[in-house]
Amino acid sequence: MLSLTPDAIRLVEFYEDGDDVGHFTFEPVDATKGFPDVCNPEKVEPGQFFMLSIPGKGEAAFTYTHTPDENGRFVALIRNIGCLTRQLFKTEVGSILGGRGPMGKGWPDFKGQNVLVVAGGLGLAPVAAEIYSLIEKESAPTVYFAARNESMLVLRNERDDWMDKCDLYQAVDDLDSLTGKSTVKTNGGQFMHGRKLADNLAQILEEKGPFDHVITCGPEGMMEAVCKIMMGLGQSADSLWLSLERRMHCGVGLCGHCYVAEDLVCVDGPTYRWDQLGELVVKEKAIKPPAETVDMTTHTRRTRQSA
């Protein structure tokens, strides 16, 4: 039987890590009978998520930014944006909250592969655990991280840590926002221009490619752009991976909220391969009339705009 009842977890550390973004560390309240699954390092994989309960406010899905360590401690990077997270930001360190998990499919095992990680803003959270895991497997990836502005350069301590362990490219959309206060030692202190995604990816591919796999997370529009640009640069669709966000009430395939066509993101995702997700997205849409009609004078069909 499934359980919809959370295990008690304690908020043990909190610090601000970006504009309205918090870096939260949790640990099991009672580990005398072994770790509950949500805190069990043997059970949690990078890319999976858990349901965080804030009693009185409800339950929502968050990704593991750090999978549980040997003490069952794990981290989530959370934006202060809704009713539940507002309450979380007011919660005192030491408070008891609820956790259920792990849920969903994590990233595939990319050990020994040359991997490019492309993350936008808070999209760094679901790939952070994978970056750590690949570094540990001596398959340190190339990381490209872009944010709107300096204040959205999240996971500053993690990026400081990665600096010496993997190739880290960083970009902000608003270069003027840079005050130099960013704690991260960048590649020669240089930030790329985030708006120039295609140029940046081409440059990274030239310097560090070719890549066996690309994993990306960020706003859906950004992920779509990354996949299309990378395919334009010769990357095959079955080597592109991304992680979806959907509203969820159960996390175990029952409540129906996180549908994409016949899939439920909580159990079939949240990680998807680009070509497989593409099939679902096509099914989600009905059809649109052809952008250009058949040219009857020549009896040839002109190229149809892709939807």
Added chain:
Amino acid sequence: MYVYELERLEHLRNWLTLKNEVLRPIADESGNGHWGVVKHGDVVPFDMDLRPDMSPKGLFFAERETVMKFDGTLFRETLPEQKPQVLFGLKACDLTAIAYQDNHFKDDPYYQARRKNTLLIGIDCQEACENGFCASVDAGPHVDTDIADLVVTPMPHMADDEHGWWVICASPEGQAAIAGLGLAPADPGWENWRDMARRHAEATFPKDTHIINGIQRINGRAVPDEAWERFAHQCISCSGCSMMCPTCSCYATRDVPEAEGVIARERIWDSCLMVGFQKEASGANPAAEAGKRVYRYWYHKFSDDVAARAGRYMCVGCGRCEATCPGMIGVHSIMEKIANA
């Protein structure tokens, strides 16, 4: 499979009340059918044609229930307690939906706590009901003996004449429930009569070309987005279709404060036709357009992709959505529109 002869259904019903709470379709003051308790000794005749407006899904997947409580330190599961109960007189459509829900909620402790103490008594329909098209979606009119504990089917008779019933023991639990009732075994040949009755019943259904066409057009993605937007003008997001639908199983959760700081988490039926169904805290909403939501509902009912996972179409042809939709986009209306879109 053991089959017995039974003179009156009320006799079997009354027998079952000895050890169980028995629910059967009953009409309220307004004439609407619902599932009501029948007491031991109750002599109200069983009305075969009475169909409850609500499907029986709420008896297992509660419309609103508490799933756990938090006392400040611990989270405790709050499982429902279910005394042995019998649903007496389930039609093939509702039984098909229960079989689907049994699988969907197979690991759900709340559903299973109620379901495992329930005996399902199916009844074969003898003719099409208003709005029903179970025969078109492989869900009736006769009960599949794999999905009930007992099935009752009328013996051949002239219209409105008194007639007996055959009782088919479809499961060991069903067999056990009638042990001691002292029924006579059925004469051989009952199966042929039942089969003939099914073919007679199937012949009473009106034409279903719009349903078959609609299913094909949905799966061929042959209905333009603009058409779905147009149909959606008639959807007022009342969620009536989802509440009435015997296979709809979506739910939302909410936390309710109780006395002394205790927090109860409830789950309540939800509907994909609600604008906020997929809305995230950030405001992002993958199903913001009404047309997308109406498409979603019917895609989920009739998609081959969903059927491949669920083992069958999610629609069982009961026609309740047609009866309840105030916007006139229940299943028959929408399939007619799709066929002409």
